[in-house]
Amino acid sequence: MECRSVYMKRFDEIILLANMAEKNTEPGGNITAINALTRSGLVLLCGYFEGFVREMCKEFVDELNELEIAPSLVPIRMLSEHVVTCSDKVRNNKCQSFSDFIMNVERSLPIQFDSDKLSSTNANPTVDTIERIFNVFDIPLVLDELSINDFDVSEMYNIESQIGDSLRRTILRAVDDDSVKGIDVINIIESRWRPKKKRRRVGYLNIIDELLKKRNRIAHGEGFDSVTPQELKEATRQITKLCDGLISKLTAKLAEMTYQTSSEY
Numbered sequence: 001m002e003c004r005s006v007y008m009k010r011f012d013e014i015i016l017l018a019n020m021a022e023k024n025t026e027p028g029g030n031i032t033a034i035n036a037l038t039r040s041g042l043v044l045l046c047g048y049f050e051g052f053v054r055e056m057c058k059e060f061v062d063e064l065n066e067l068e069i070a071p072s073l074v075p076i077r078m079l080s081e082h083v084v085t086c087s088d089k090v091r092n093n094k095c096q097s098f099s100d101f102i103m104n105v106e107r108s109l110p111i112q113f114d115s116d117k118l119s120s121t122n123a124n125p126t127v128d129t130i131e132r133i134f135n136v137f138d139i140p141l142v143l144d145e146l147s148i149n150d151f152d153v154s155e156m157y158n159i160e161s162q163i164g165d166s167l168r169r170t171i172l173r174a175v176d177d178d179s180v181k182g183i184d185v186i187n188i189i190e191s192r193w194r195p196k197k198k199r200r201r202v203g204y205l206n207i208i209d210e211l212l213k214k215r216n217r218i219a220h221g222e223g224f225d226s227v228t229p230q231e232l233k234e235a236t237r238q239i240t241k242l243c244d245g246l247i248s249k250l251t252a253k254l255a256e257m258t259y260q261t262s263s264e265y
Contacts, residue, residue, distance in 0.1 A: 001059050003059055004056075004243075007051065007055070010052075011048060011236055013048075014041050014044060014232065015233060015236055017037045017038070018038065018233045018236070021037035024037075034229070039225070039226075042211070042215060042232060043215055045232070045236055046211060049125050049211075050124065053121055053133075053243070054120070054121050056246060057118065057133055057137075058118075058119035060137065063254055064254065065113055065115070067110075069110060069257055070108045070109075071104060071105045071108060071109075071110075071111055073257060073261060075137060075138035076138075077136045078113060078118070081136055083101065118133070124212070126212060127143060130142070130208075134249070139249050139253055142249055143205055144203075146246070146249075147202060147203025147204045147205065150242075150245065151202065151203040153203050156199060156205075157198065158198050158200055159195045160198050161195045163186055163190065163193070168186065171186060207235070207238050208242075
């Protein structure tokens with residue numbers, strides 16, 4: 001994707017700031033400059049990350065429009081989002097978009113999607129935002145898959161019993177501390193009140209969460225989060241790798257839809 005080269009150069013700017021900060025760690029260096037450079041670099045990294053996600057998704061939709069894919073091959077969530085956009089225009093007395101959409105579906109003609117609308121991050125590249133956009137493109141669990149591939153993670157969910165420690169102690173007291181009976185009671189309860197799945201904030205989920213948390217505190221002047229040059233470099237490396245992973249998912253989806261389109265003819 002064309003946006004990659006642009007944003008890789010921008011990520012290089014973050015490394016430049018980290019290197020400048022690192023030089024100030026040497027004897028005679030300016031401690032204030034270290035903090036100013038790394039903290040501003042982290043905020044800048046978040047901005048570039050958001051821009052990169054937005055632009056790669058915009059480029060994906062633009063390339064999809066160029067393929068002129070029949071509505072029947074378009075992910076249903078994309079069609080749904082397009083209907084919402086058309087409905088908004090109807091409420092503003094602009095009915096032509098909705099009429100065109102209905103006609104194109106009926107005649108199996110290509111639909112031109114609004115790339116700005118479908119790639120909107122609302123200037124906040126959270127886990128939920130990224131997954132919402134990629135779900136619309138029919139690329140589910142994108143951050144889970146990339147986290148499992150790039151980190152020492154085998155499972156993104158924990159199974160947690162809904163019976164807490166306090167209830168377990170109460171059950172044991174009720175059976176006169178007979179552990180066998182206690183386990184039997186717990187098993188009966190859990191057969192009716194099943195353990196729940198809880199998503200682990202590991203891999204890229206944790207990286208994004210922590211990055212945005214620090215960004216928000218720095219940007220709003222809440223406390224004083226220090227960022228070392230090494231931490232800034234590592235965060236940039238991880239975000240760069242994540243963006244490459246997201247691009248690979250979008251590229252694979254485009255290839256899949258291109259193949260489906262060619263098979264139609």
